[in-house]
Amino acid sequence: MTTQEKITALREELNLHNYNYYVLDNPTISDYDFDIKLKELESLEQAHPEFFDVDSPTQRVGGMITKNFTTVVHDHRMYSLENSYSKEDLLDWEQRLQKNLGDVQLEYTCELKYDGASISITYENGELVRAVTRGDGIQGDDVTSNIRTIRSVPIKLKGDFPVRFDIRGEIVLPFAGFEKMNQELMEIGEAPYSNPRNTASGSLKLQNSAEVAKRPLECLLYYIVGQDLGFESQFKGLEKAREWGFKVPVVSQLANNIDEVFAFIAYWDEHRHELPYETDGVVIKVNSLHYQEELGYTSKFPRWAIAYKFKAEQVETRLNSISYQVGRTGAITPVANLEPVQLAGTIVKRASLHNADQIAKLDIRVGDMVYVEKGGEIIPKIVGIDLGVRPESLERTIYIKECPECGSKLVRNEGEAQHYCLNTYGCPPQIAGRIQHFITRKAMDIDGLGEETVVLLYKNGLVENYADLYELKKEQLLGLERMGEKSADNLLKGIEMSKQVPFERVLYALGIRFVGETVAKKLAIHYKSIDVLAQASLMEMVMVDEIGERIAQSVIDFFSNEKNKENIKRLKTYGLQFVLEEKESTVVSEILKGKTVVVSGVFLKMSRDEMKQAIEDNGGKNGSSISSKTDYLVAGDKMGPSKLEKATKLGITILNEDEFLSMIQ
Template identity: 75%
Template structure:
């Protein structure tokens, strides 16, 4: 076969398989066979670069680096939608429509409002040519390379498509993919993403399209722009979009009356939790394109469309009891124990009451009927009390004065919302919590231990602090509940392996208040050993980048305590790493010695990492944020205005990339 024809045939076949898998959810080939064909196409294209095509399926893996996203003016402005929150709002909107159109029948299209990042994608002659973020509606950032990696975005259209048009869609991250990404982050000790919407939005601005390709993003089309003369109405346009190869949600309906709109809203208000994506409402559009043109736009919104926003789901249930949890730092958290109730697809039995102030503010009492909703549809919280159902003999909640675990008098420092148990070294939950922290993946990464096992070891007086872990014997562990010979061996071996964990993670594992993993790394790099850190005075500590008054005082308090010093000495005797392993120095000069330099923005001649390495090569230190301790800010293009403002306000010198090169 002619090479060009073979390449084109493979491209068409792989595009079809992508469409079947990612749009129709109906794969017709195994992943293995698909990968074999894709590899064959990559080999052919590599050998015959003259047949390169930017829209080949091989380009979906990404790899293009975009340092500066070009600002592109939208050919057709991207408007925002007017929001509504009640049936009355929608009826008023319908009246405004009828006032303009007169007494004519109006059909509506109801579509679920997916919560993601809006995108405008331009097609010419069936090929994807450009993708632009919403921006301010008038102009946005071109993110074409990143959008091409999303499998549900067609690079080459199918069927009888218009010559030129834009589509508007929502880039979303399905719950399953979001949870998988977060699980992977948790396993390597990183902070998980906050929610699918922000993660999807942030993905569009990643500089490396190969990183975007790794994320399971999808594009759900909701509108065509520039083809009203070709297509009759919104509902038919959505059907046509499926024919062209776009992924269009199937839940949309054509409604002939506002009553049918209300039925759709009611249905999905209850069933939306079964969907694979985040939704926050329903979009209602006038179906007929001619009627849309008649209605036109306000300064901000189309008059022919409106968004109905779902209320956060709320239920009422009985508060049976208030209990109190003790954290590893001694912080007390009050917890509402509720009569089990279904909320947003799950059974809710407990909700955090946060602190004494929150209880007092809402006047929450045992046996009250309380209103519960899920904050961000994730965390249950009590938002109020049904006072009409409160009994006459109800008594106000008196916040506990002593620790529920060790009976020590609680303390509450000025300016802090929470109460604390000061019995740091003898309160069981604090001891168990510190050991749990010590063995965690981000710290010493000791497998074979969990909260229940640690509690069991503590109960049997086998451990009273994390140093005791290194004296555990196999014969002590085997008799414990759910422990067998193999699990005991795994535990002993994992404890032994933790002796190789580097100093910065050991320092984090000690559980010093306010010393998280980032601060621990800063301190370890600065002081190089636990001995030097223990001798550091308050004034020395606060001069370290990002170490403030609160952290310095916490460190001094921790190292003054005899029990802590004894544990550290024991850990030393077991071979725990309390010194930084010296790396081969790349330093060529001490020109920047004693200087903390912050790098911000985009650069032409060096990458940010290369500039940071140069700073260290010349004896300086890299700062992660601008503070009063920052010596110099090296500013590239598109440096954030807030950073620039802060540097200027603090009087910190700002160097351009050229200034930095001249200094070298």
């Protein structure tokens, strides 16, 4: 077998496995074996660039940067759907159909209405040539490079497809993938996304298709439009689309009359929460394409289709109590504790009340019967009060004035929604939070010690601050729950190894407010030691590059506190690094001279620290956040969305890892 034949065979095999996994949900190969074959194909393609093919499965990872999405006029207009909310609405719709068509026997195709982002994909001679967002229905944005990364979208079709056609669908984000993305965001301190639909929609307009490829998006197809399609009904069209390789939901059903439509709606109104995607209704279409053509369109809707919208599931339950949680920064969050109730497939016991303003707006009181719903959100929320059953004896909710954990007086700053506990050094959740920050990977990176173990140590009186970690003994640990000998050894080893962490990371680990990773490094480089930094004045500090008055004042306040002074004194005796290790100059070029570069995410070929060092080695300056002064954003995996969105808005050049390496080499 020649090299070209081997490449072709691998591409065909991998495309088949992709189809089985992403379209049929029936994998026939392990993830490990798939990755081995994909790497083999990548190696062959790199060694033989003459056989490059944009449709190769290796190209699904994306990488194209789109600065401006081209506006494209749809070949066939994308209409909205008329909404209905009751059986009566649907019967009225059927009467209008009969009035237009005469007394004919109508069949209907019933499909679930998935809540995502609409897309129109054009195929020519069986190949994907263009993908356009719905836009205003007349024209949309060309997002082809992003759509090509979605593995349930076929690049090439199989079977007896028309020469050219458009297929319409919905880009969705399954619940499991959405929750995984949010978990990863929270782990890096980013705000989670609010719901799958908005996240899916926003994904289509990301400038870097490599970022889109990392998101577990799926494309569910539902309608084909074009000439000489080769079928005469909507239901047959769905069957054909499956044969050609599209992911078409199998729950669609042919209904012989309106009563069967009602039965379909009733079933899925009850069972929709068993699905892996968000659904908000059912779309009913006249099955015959001939009748569709006869019925035509209004200025907004097709007359031959209508959407039945499910009511947002809402339940009524009793508010048993309101508790108040204290965050790491001292922020207070009120939480509604509810009589457990079944809602959208899960048991709901709690719902956030956000802040004092929300409680006042709802006038919510303990003992109230409250309405709770999920709607398009994952997190349950209280949307109202059943005032008709409220006893006159219920007392108005008065927001707490003291911290529920330590009893300190709460403060609410002007212009802020939340109350805060200012007992920074005596409030248990804040104490545990600082220790948890101290042990993180970017700070002291203590192996064998996680957030739960920190809480366990604190509750058992073994640690009250991060300096106490260095006095832990094995016999103390062995008495703790779930702490065996091996776990205790690993924890102590991790603590011992952390003594080698360089000064700039130790400074970051101390948890000085407003002193992030980049600011800590700048202060460490400028002042060289913690003793010199501790004596710096406000005026001196604001002269340091990128150190403003707010940061400087926070540093001064930190070193003025006697508890902090004592902790640093102790940490010095344990052997932590509080002096900058002087290094020889590593500057190798001035390629990035005068340029500010922000690095965000995880990279394959270099660690983030290595990349930041490379920026300095080539004369550049590491930026801590995106601003108008930023020249480049180097974007890696798991990058926080806020940075990407801000960089896009400011028109900053976005580079992937390979582009950055090419620039400095």
